[in-house]
Amino acid sequence: MKQLVNILFLIFLVSCGKTAHFEIKPHDTNEPRFSWNYESDAQNVKQISYRIIVASTENLALKGIGDLWDSGEVFSDKMLYIPYEGKPLQSRDKVFWKVFSTISYEKNKTVSVESDVKYFEISLLNSSDWQAQWIGHEFNDDVLVGKTRVAARYLRKEFKLDENIAEARLYVSGLGQYSAYINGVEVVPDELLKPALSDYRKRVYFNTYDVTEMLRSGDNAIGITLAGGRYTAMRRRTTNPDWDFTDNVLHFGTPRMILQLEITYDDGRKALIVSDETWKIANRGPIRTSNEYDGETYDENYDLGDWTVSGYDDACWSVAELVEAPAGMLTPQPNPNIKIQDTLIPVAIYKKGENWILDMGQNMVGVLQINLDGQQPGDTITMRFAENLYSDSTIDVRNLRGAEATDRYIVETRHGASPQWHPMFTYHGFRYVEIRGMRGIPSTEDFRGLVFYDEMQTTGTFETSDEILNAVYRNAYWGIRGNYRSMPTDCPQRDERMGWTGDRATGCYGESYIFDNHDLYAKWLDDGEDCQLESGSICDVFPPYWRNYTNSMTWPGAFITVADMIYTRFGDDKPIREHYPAMKKWLAFMKDKYMIDGIMYRDQYGDWCMPPESPELIHSRDRDRRTRKMVIATPYYCHLTKIMAKFAETLGFVDDAEYFNNEFEVTREAYNSKYLDHHIWRYDNNTVTANILPLYFGMVPEGHENDVFENIVERTEDLHGSHVATGVVGIQFMMRTLTEHGRGDLALTIASNDTYPSWGYMVRNGATTIWELWNGNTADPSMNSGNHVMLLGDLIIWEYEYLGGIRALEPGYKKIQLKPYPIKGLDHVNCTYNSVAGRIESRWKRHGSRFEWEITIPANTEAEVWIPTKNGYKVKTLGSGKYFFSSSIII
Numbered sequence: 087m088k089q090l091v092n093i094l095f096l097i098f099l100v101s102c103g104k105t106a107h108f109e110i111k112p113h114d115t116n117e118p119r120f121s122w123n124y125e126s127d128a129q130n131v132k133q134i135s136y137r138i139i140v141a142s143t144e145n146l147a148l149k150g151i152g153d154l155w156d157s158g159e160v161f162s163d164k165m166l167y168i169p170y171e172g173k174p175l176q177s178r179d180k181v182f183w184k185v186f187s188t189i190s191y192e193k194n195k196t197v198s199v200e201s202d203v204k205y206f207e208i209s210l211l212n213s214s215d216w217q218a219q220w221i222g223h224e225f226n227d228d229v230l231v232g233k234t235r236v237a238a239r240y241l242r243k244e245f246k247l248d249e250n251i252a253e254a255r256l257y258v259s260g261l262g263q264y265s266a267y268i269n270g271v272e273v274v275p276d277e278l279l280k281p282a283l284s285d286y287r288k289r290v291y292f293n294t295y296d297v298t299e300m301l302r303s304g305d306n307a308i309g310i311t312l313a314g315g316r317y318t319a320m321r322r323r324t325t326n327p328d329w330d331f332t333d334n335v336l337h338f339g340t341p342r343m344i345l346q347l348e349i350t351y352d353d354g355r356k357a358l359i360v361s362d363e364t365w366k367i368a369n370r371g372p373i374r375t376s377n378e379y380d381g382e383t384y385d386e387n388y389d390l391g392d393w394t395v396s397g398y399d400d401a402c403w404s405v406a407e408l409v410e411a412p413a414g415m416l417t418p419q420p421n422p423n424i425k426i427q428d429t430l431i432p433v434a435i436y437k438k439g440e441n442w443i444l445d446m447g448q449n450m451v452g453v454l455q456i457n458l459d460g461q462q463p464g465d466t467i468t469m470r471f472a473e474n475l476y477s478d479s480t481i482d483v484r485n486l487r488g489a490e491a492t493d494r495y496i497v498e499t500r501h502g503a504s505p506q507w508h509p510m511f512t513y514h515g516f517r518y519v520e521i522r523g524m525r526g527i528p529s530t531e532d533f534r535g536l537v538f539y540d541e542m543q544t545t546g547t548f549e550t551s552d553e554i555l556n557a558v559y560r561n562a563y564w565g566i567r568g569n570y571r572s573m574p575t576d577c578p579q580r581d582e583r584m585g586w587t588g589d590r591a592t593g594c595y596g597e598s599y600i601f602d603n604h605d606l607y608a609k610w611l612d613d614g615e616d617c618q619l620e621s622g623s624i625c626d627v628f629p630p631y632w633r634n635y636t637n638s639m640t641w642p643g644a645f646i647t648v649a650d651m652i653y654t655r656f657g658d659d660k661p662i663r664e665h666y667p668a669m670k671k672w673l674a675f676m677k678d679k680y681m682i683d684g685i686m687y688r689d690q691y692g693d694w695c696m697p698p699e700s701p702e703l704i705h706s707r708d709r710d711r712r713t714r715k716m717v718i719a720t721p722y723y724c725h726l727t728k729i730m731a732k733f734a735e736t737l738g739f740v741d742d743a744e745y746f747n748n749e750f751e752v753t754r755e756a757y758n759s760k761y762l763d764h765h766i767w768r769y770d771n772n773t774v775t776a777n778i779l780p781l782y783f784g785m786v787p788e789g790h791e792n793d794v795f796e797n798i799v800e801r802t803e804d805l806h807g808s809h810v811a812t813g814v815v816g817i818q819f820m821m822r823t824l825t826e827h828g829r830g831d832l833a834l835t836i837a838s839n840d841t842y843p844s845w846g847y848m849v850r851n852g853a854t855t856i857w858e859l860w861n862g863n864t865a866d867p868s869m870n871s872g873n874h875v876m877l878l879g880d881l882i883i884w885e886y887e888y889l890g891g892i893r894a895l896e897p898g899y900k901k902i903q904l905k906p907y908p909i910k911g912l913d914h915v916n917c918t919y920n921s922v923a924g925r926i927e928s929r930w931k932r933h934g935s936r937f938e939w940e941i942t943i944p945a946n947t948e949a950e951v952w953i954p955t956k957n958g959y960k961v962k963t964l965g966s967g968k969y970f971f972s973s974s975i976i977i
């Protein structure tokens with residue numbers, strides 16, 4: 087079972103004549119949109135028409151009767167986001183749908199195909215749907231640790247049901263985090279850290295589950311474990327004296343929950359169980375304290391027994407109190423929960439003094455499951471998590487700063503420990519674990535690393551003949567998924583774990599190839615909108631758990647670029663439609679407040695993490711390497727106005743499109759006249775970033791692009807020895823700029839270097855993820871996470887779009903460009919991507935000057951295929967199918 091994620095966006099795949107596979111995706115509206123794609127080996131498959139039927143019963147849908155909506159036959163090749171136009175749908179409606187389509191294939195053959203029947207269900211859309219109330223309890227004996235951790239609450243309720251239960255739905259939210267149990271069984275045990283994070287003053291997410299099978303006639307019990315999560319303690323105090331967020335951290339309150347269980351019997355009768363004062367609550371259960379950053383303490387002496395089954399004696403439990411509802415709107419969660427998606431067995435265990443040290447072999451994100459067999463009453467087993475070791479093989483936790491990252495298990499004094507345990511309400515970023523207090527000689531088999539992140543498909547694969555490129559890609563894969571925590575985080579281990587916007591402004595496009603991250607990022611944009619102040623200012627972190635309203639273009643600019651990613655890569659313009667006014671308001675605010683004569687002066691972070699000149703430094707102090715603030719902020723403003731002009735055109739806002747195009751031109755003029763040296767065609771102090779930004783954004787005066795480009799090459803090669811020469815901002819455009827202007831070889835050198843500074847250097851120094859700093863092995867540990875993805879810049883985009891050569895020419899890959907760049911030094915590239923339009927493949931090999939290329943173009947799309955030859959590219963337009971090309975090239 088998984089969370090029923092409300093109104094659904096559906097994708098189904100049809101192979102010629104046969105139904106293949108459906109996938110249900112979430113949406114939180116009563117205006118569903120329908121999407122599908124085809125799986126077919128036939129060539130030239132094109133959709134001629136489609137018909138969608140939506141029915142109130144499965145039977146009607148099976149018979150092809152759409153009593154709620156019948157689109158009729160629509161002659162169109164559209165297959166993404168087709169809006170429902172039927173009878174209005176209400177909360178709780180269960181709706182069945184099916185698609186019929188006519189397709190042509192090969193040379194004018196046609197066939198009619200139809201999908202299976204699938205269903206979706208509307209969640210609770212209105213506050214009037216809720217009869218439940220928020221409950222909790224202020225306990226005097228909470229086990230508080232530095233005000234950052236409270237004891238978990240246990241809430242329970244028994245109830246009786248009649249026979250013949252037809253359907254049962256559980257709607258539940260628990261703040262900060264909850265887990266639910268019915269009749270002794272956990273509702274989806276592999277989901278953790280739910281519900282999704284939000285600014286609880288604006289929005290609170292609830293989950294929906296089909297629990298029909300978990301209930302029975304007669305006595306039933308439901309139980310909820312509730313932990314503070316980020317609702318109660320955002321983050322432990324920092325130990326870094328430079329960062330004082332005492333007044334800058336939000337706390338929302340003590341844990342609370344709301345729950346509504348709705349049962350429908352075969353004869354249509356209903357029963358309702360809601361959270362209210364009839365519930366019982368206890369805080370003297372085994373989870374004594376928990377906090378995402380610090381870890382969890384579990385004491386078996388407080389074991390509550392079978393508290394989630396009926397007949398349990400809860401006489402000594404307290405009565406739940408009605409508590410104030412969080413100010414935020416109760417909203418169906420639009421994205422899947424975090425789920426265990428991988429399991430690691432440690433690669434080594436060794437003894438160090440009294441302790442055991444466990445090596446997972448991989449810097450992973452999740453929790454450790456431990457076998458406690460053989461532990462004795464009264465034992466305390468303490469697990470401390472770390473990314474690094476000191477040279478004496480003990481754990482190095484300096485880069486965790488104020489996060490304690492420690493789990494504790496206390497074995498019961500009477501009965502002995504239960505065999506397997508993992509914490510419920512915390513997570514760690516770690517490769518190593520120090521285990522104290524464990525008896526016997528544990529083996530690696532006694533442990534499992536449970537790897538979790540937002541449930542989503544892995545959609546891409548990428549592999550080349552270059553081992554460094556492959557290793558870096560693998561590290562990126564681990565780093566990206568380890569930093570999905572219902573928002574993209576900066577890092578998973580230290581006292582931070584925030585949705586830092588700037589880290590993803592461009593990275594999100596690359597990530598979209600590897601993961602189907604549509605829902606995660608669409609939800610993150612809601613967080614972005616929620617954080618906007620009346621003035622228009624947007625926070626640097628979404629949700630704004632840290633109140634960093636510093637007003638840069640680069641960091642909050644992700645509010646615009648992420649929407650562009652969702653539009654161009656997934657073909658979905660809804661985030662643009664929803665957030666366009668807020669984006670426009672933000673840009674107007676920035677312009678009014680910080681722009682003087684066409685120059686944007688405000689910027690907070692600069693070209694963050696530019697490789698510093700000495701191994702201990704975090705930030706470069708060399709003025710020659712640093713790019714000035716307005717030299718970053720002004721081009722970035724141009725970049726964003728260009729995207730906004732495109733959005734305005736898409737939405738049909740003609741005046742706005744003109745306005746933003748004009749903004750671009752005016753700013754470009756002002757910028758060039760102030761910061762471009764028109765004799766030697768250099769921008770400002772000639773850093774690589776100073777030149778890359780205007781060049782990539784199309785700001786350089788026509789005819790002088792190559793002059794500007796030469797500066798980039800010269801600086802990169804001569805001053806930086808063909809290594810990365812930009813910080814987090816410049817690197818977002820570096821690989822593409824070099825390759826577009828004919829220096830793909832230099833891009834490849836940068837990508838396959840293993841000397842400082844490079845991604846390969848990290849690999850050579852044992853990294854299994856991507857570091858926060860290029861000198862992550864030598865710099866000050868206070869800002870030195872081992873698992874940050876911001877330094878990836880546009881590397882992944884370059885790998886898929888330039889090496890593999892897979893690009894969207896139209897939003898959602900309706901029209902594709904396949905254009906690989908064979909670069910000297912690479913003998914083969916294998917790249918596959920399951921796009922929303924279907925599976926795209928590009929695999930090439932080079933033997934001397936012979937170039938062999940296999941491609942797959944998905945059904946109902948068209949590709950502009952650029953075949954490399956001796957005389958440049960030969961371009962063909964092809965319909966779907968698999969093709970093979972062999973050509974002779976000069977390299």
Ligand code: BGC
Pocket residue numbers: 576577582586587588589691869874876
């Ligand atoms: C975070 C970064 C973030 C930066 C901005 C750091 O502490 O880890 O990822 O973008 O701050 O200042």
